[in-house]
Amino acid sequence: MQATSVERPVEHTSARLLDGRGLALQVRARVAAEVAEHIAHGGKVPGLAVVLVGADPASQVYVQHKITACEEAGIRSFSHRLCAQTSEAELLALLDRLNADPQVHGILVQLPLPAQINVQRVLARIQPGKDVDGFHPENLGRLAAGFPALRPCTPKGCMRLLGSAQIDCRGKLAVVIGASTIVGRPMALELLHAEATVVVAHKNTRDLPNLVRQADILVVATGVPGLVKGEWIKPGAVVLDVGINRLADGTLTGDVCFAEARTRASWITPVPGGVGPMTIACLLENTLEAAQNGCFAAV
């Protein structure tokens, strides 16, 4: 007798959420406790200087979140708001003063900067030990070479999220879409340190869907809303969506089509509430590290 083929029921899966909001609260509580301990042992109150040039609305919101987070953790913040016409020389002079100020342990220049200012010259002017964003070439070089360093906050936060779900990167194929100096490149280095096999894609990458289909771990940081379609996701993949895009109706959305992707992935970050809160938590952690001045102690 011939066996009749039985149709398998369609599996209805839903990825688990990588809860950045919850994890960030834990990190921030730990940083607050460590700040208090640092001060109790005679350390100075950690200080973070936040520099904003111009009045970009999104930047103003980010800066305010960072300042509030500092206050809650017992970190003193020094806010420097400069007008959009500020010259590069004026900004560099401010950075020189902040580099020399013993009350300032961390310096953050909110990006983007107005067109008349060269970003690379600005980032390179921050003293590496105060570079809590981890964008100074020395810190990026240290990250590449595996030396202790102040590490860029967003990739660091992504690694924490993976760790919180005990996701082992070893041997996995990790695809990072986006190759910026602040997210994509350092993210690729972090994943390489975690022994993933890493591919970095960017706007000139050919056949992105086919590449994504092979990814066990996918990190997307392009600023293109909904770039990655759900059907591109390999079943069971881990998806970290770094993108933060404000749509015309005011809602925030990521670079991944979340609802579709969630039916295929095993873990996924929501937007908002995924990577974003971890970026701020890691900034606080870096500021404490800079105040403790332990980040370069090992070499």
Ligand code: NAD
């Ligand atoms: P960026 O503009 O500097 O870099 C974008 C990268 O994406 C580039 O490498 C570019 O080649 C690539 N890209 C652009 N279009 C592409 C396409 N169609 N296909 C493939 N690659 C493409 O941006 P960024 O500063 O790295 O930020 C990226 C996104 O991440 C933005 O939405 C930003 O708001 C967000 N972001 C979020 C956080 C956070 O804390 N969650 C932090 C930083 C940036």
